[in-house]
Amino acid sequence: MANTLLTIQNVNKYYGDAHVLRDIDLDIQSGEFVALVGQSGGGKSTLLRLIAGLEETSTGEIAQDGHTIDGLNVNSRVMFQDDRLLPWMSVQDNLTFGHTSDKARLAEAQKLLHEVELDDFANAYPDSLSGGQRQRVALARALMANPQLLLLDEPLGALDALTRRKMQELILKLWQERQMTTILVTHDVNEAVRMATKIYVVRDHEIAWSGTNNVAYPRADEAIAPMAGEIMDVILDGHVDQ
Numbered sequence: 053m054a055n056t057l058l059t060i061q062n063v064n065k066y067y068g069d070a071h072v073l074r075d076i077d078l079d080i081q082s083g084e085f086v087a088l089v090g091q092s093g094g095g096k097s098t099l100l101r102l103i104a105g106l107e108e109t110s111t112g113e114i115a116q117d118g119h120t121i122d123g124l125n126v127n128s129r130v131m132f133q134d135d136r137l138l139p140w141m142s143v144q145d146n147l148t149f150g151h152t153s154d155k156a157r158l159a160e161a162q163k164l165l166h167e168v169e170l171d172d173f174a175n176a177y178p179d180s181l182s183g184g185q186r187q188r189v190a191l192a193r194a195l196m197a198n199p200q201l202l203l204l205d206e207p208l209g210a211l212d213a214l215t216r217r218k219m220q221e222l223i224l225k226l227w228q229e230r231q232m233t234t235i236l237v238t239h240d241v242n243e244a245v246r247m248a249t250k251i252y253v254v255r256d257h258e259i260a261w262s263g264t265n266n267v268a269y270p271r272a273d274e275a276i277a278p279m280a281g282e283i284m285d286v287i288l289d290g291h292v293d294q
């Protein structure tokens with residue numbers, strides 16, 4: 053039976069007078085692949101930042117594995133749209149943070165670079181890589197130390213369509229192999245339905261809809277179309293057309 057990893061209870065977030073998250077209540081199970089979708093400004097990234105402990109809730113509580121998140125959530129890693137690689141460090145050093153004499157860390161970095169198909173780029177510098185390669189390095193870096201929770205904040209938004217599809221497949225492969233709980237924020241409804249086992253629509257600062265997707269991977273376009281259509285109705289109209 054699945055265990056609950058993350059409990060989000062009655063969470064509200066204000067920026068001044070702006071109420072950007074209202075009474076969010078949700079449980080995320082261990083090993084789930086969750087997608088948060090919805091119109092821009094709805095509060096998806098804010099929710100992700102609260103889970104990462106990069107910001108504090110105004111009211112309510114978020115707990116991971118029974119522990120309230122208070123300060124940086126050290127059992128999670130975040131990957132953003134911009135890769136945030138350190139330009140003065142090689143790819144390998146970006147993963148090990150320069151601790152190349154730490155044999156275990158170096159071995160983990162090399163293993164991850166192999167998994168993201170960048171074995172030959174360990175000594176390259178970020179500026180010499182393509183956008184897709186840089187995001188693969190960022191993904192490998194996020195997986196160093198095997199985080200319990202992987203938080204993806206629109207990480208594929210700046211990639212071309214083909215590279216984006218390949219990255220989706222790579223993330224799914226690593227998620228399946230490592231069984232890490234993953235939360236993806238995305239504008240792309242098809243991406244959400246293609247990848248996630250559980251999808252939440254954030255609309256007007258609330259959870260407006262949730263659905264479970266148990267279709268086997270890889271998911272063909274025809275297999276994702278019905279749920280994607282339903283979600284688009286919720287995002288645009290706030291209700292499902294009958």
Ligand SMILES: Nc1ncnc2c1ncn2[C@@H]1O[C@H](COP(=O)(O)OP(=O)(O)OP(=O)(O)O)[C@@H](O)[C@H]1O
Pocket residue numbers: 067070072090091092093094095096097098099239
């Ligand atoms: N640090 C901040 N200070 C003030 N307002 C903020 C701050 N961060 C976010 N907001 C506001 O909170 C609201 C929610 O923003 P958030 O980035 O969470 O939305 P989102 O659904 O992720 O949007 P997008 O898909 O465009 O990233 C927006 O109105 C935004 O302007």
